[in-house]
Amino acid sequence: EGGHDKGKTFKKFESYKRAELIPTKAQDLKVMVDVRNSSIILPIYGFAVPFHINTLKNVSKNEEGEFTYLRFNFISPGQIAGRKDDTPFEDPDATFVRSMTFRSSDTYHFAELFKDITELKKQAAKREAEKKELSD
Amino acid sequence: MSNSGVVQYDNIFHNLEQNAGRLRFTKGGLGWKPTADSSGAAGSSSQTHTLEAERFRSFQWYKAARGYQLRINIDSESETEPPRDCFDGFKKEDYERVADMVRDLYDATLEAVETSTRGWNWGKAEIEDSDVRFYVKDKLAFEVPVAHIANSNIAGKTEVSMEFVHPESQQPATNTGATSGSGNKSGKKIRGDQLVEMRLHVPGTVDKSGGDDDDA
CATH class of the missing domain: 2.30.29.30 (Pleckstrin-homology domain (PH domain)/Phosphotyrosine-binding domain (PTB))
Structure with missing residues (x-):
């Protein structure tokens, strides 16, 4: 499958049209989920940085000493499991964020996030599958 | 005024x-x-x-x-x-x-x-001033100060990983009670979540001379 129509293979998604639409809760400088906008918001050096759920491949959680770690794996080239039609792999020069790992001493907070993000991802995948089915 | x-x-x-x-x-x-x-x-x-x-x-x-x-x-x-x-x-x-x-x-x-709030994980990474900056469609999405990168690795031909140091883990004053038992010490101060590692896929150096991973 070669995708002769490059413009169509990549469906545009956008977390927020404007920065002021980012929930004020982001001021806590914590990882958060915005279900309504299908996005996760990551605190990176003072910025609240959204990532659309479509860019997320999966999230993993592990505990080590007093910290809980969440690792966000994003869809990027060179992964067989990637959903190729949703990301612009046509651009050979693009740099991709492949993963980010955060830590917190709040086990509960990260356990909830893990649950919520996994659920959001599941719902997004389901919607995508339904859409595909309809268009066939 | x-x-x-x-x-x-x-x-x-x-x-x-x-x-x-x-x-x-x-x-x-x-x-x-x-x-x-x-x-x-x-x-x-x-x-x-x-x-x-x-x-x-x-x-x-x-x-x-x-x-x-x-x-x-x-x-x-x-x-x-x-x-x-x-x-x-x-x-x-x-x-x-x-x-x-x-x-x-x-x-x-x-x-x-203007910063990017598109939510994409692809764009351009640039080293400017003393930061690694990530741009999505020419708008800044985030930046990480080079001074905070404790360790950086080229893992594989196209992957760069960065580990970050946390200022508080280097300050003895705050590295004692405050860091560990953040639970009941002072409910007021909320510590944010900390970024500890980031991996980037950077194409650059490898040229696509013959699609080498055709094993799918």
Whole structure:
């Protein structure tokens, strides 16, 4: 499958049209989920940085000493499991964020996030599958 | 504008510190003072900070996690000093007032910089000033100070990994009780989640001479 129509293979998604639409809760400088906008918001050096759920491949959680770690794996080239039609792999020069790992001493907070993000991802995948089915 | 020549803003954060404080500007420079910590936590990590106006180079306005950010780019005096002073916690409506102040006190302009909120994980990574900056469609999505990268690896031909140091883990004062038992010590101070590692897929160096992974 070669995708002769490059413009169509990549469906545009956008977390927020404007920065002021980012929930004020982001001021806590914590990882958060915005279900309504299908996005996760990551605190990176003072910025609240959204990532659309479509860019997320999966999230993993592990505990080590007093910290809980969440690792966000994003869809990027060179992964067989990637959903190729949703990301612009046509651009050979693009740099991709492949993963980010955060830590917190709040086990509960990260356990909830893990649950919520996994659920959001599941719902997004389901919607995508339904859409595909309809268009066939 | 005030006649006294002092312009003051309350509830402003200095860089990534956790305490808000009072920020004052005069023709001579700026002063930031943390609000008295009512929780009585031992040894407040925030300290009074001053900077002379001669060192101000330019002024920018960003959307940050904690409201809006006034960024003052400065000439650093040493390799380790960050080339800027950042103040978060401004409101969107403060823009005019800050722009007027910058013009009246320092004869400079306040440049509003639009950041990306698209939510994409692809774009361009650039090393600028002392940061690794990630741009999505030519808009800044985030930046990480090079000084905070403890370790960087080229893992594989197209992957770069970065590990980050946390300032608080290097300060003995805050690396004791505050860091570990953050639960019941001082419920007031909320510690943010910390970025510890990032991996980037950087195509660059490898040329696509024959699709080598055709095993799918």
